Amino acid sequence: GQQLNQSPQSMFIQEGEDVSMNCTSSSIFNTWLWYKQDPGEGPVLLIALYKAGELTSNGRLTAQFGITRKDSFLNISASIPSDVGIYFCAGQRSRAGGTSYGKLTFGQGTILTVHP
């Protein structure tokens, strides 16, 4: 099925560095979500964005919903070892009654490794 274009695919950084990853799409989404997945676990919601242009923070995480509704980025500041994992962006079309209502389209994921 359709996937979002998420980059970079992987990152190797030093503890304390900032991280940035982004997702782009050829089509519009009403909602952008960022999830983190640890090995052997389900994805955990980090940030949800509901309006174009919205900038939202959650601790050291900041995410923005692109003004065109076709992209989003996630920044992690001052990374720590427990930030290690796979980060997924997901776009959602929330128009009730449509065949794709509520479905998520996922990016390929960004594997983050943090060296102490």
Added chain:
Amino acid sequence: GAVVSQHPSWVICKSGTSVKIECRSLDFQATTMFWYRQFPKQSLMLMATSNEGSKATYEQGVEKDKFLINHASLTLSTLTVTSAHPEDSSFYICSATGTSGRAGKGGTQYFGPGTRLLVL
């Protein structure tokens, strides 16, 4: 709030047997549940969408007779892998969305911890 559980967390079965995986929303009513499978180092692939009290909607290429989904209540959906084969070995993850509270905002999906299936 918005906690989703799955049971079992892992299962090993013989080829040809059926395996049932449960997905429960613990603190909200899940009007819609989604079932995904994930292969190692890959993204999540949606298998089907399940609405309480109605038949599941399967994604293209997913066999509905092989992956039986039942969403009999607002807190429970089950996925049964029938006549499992080694190629069905995967990580199966459910998610749920509701109509109230945190899980009801914008239809945000909350994921279970996943079930690792190994078919021998």
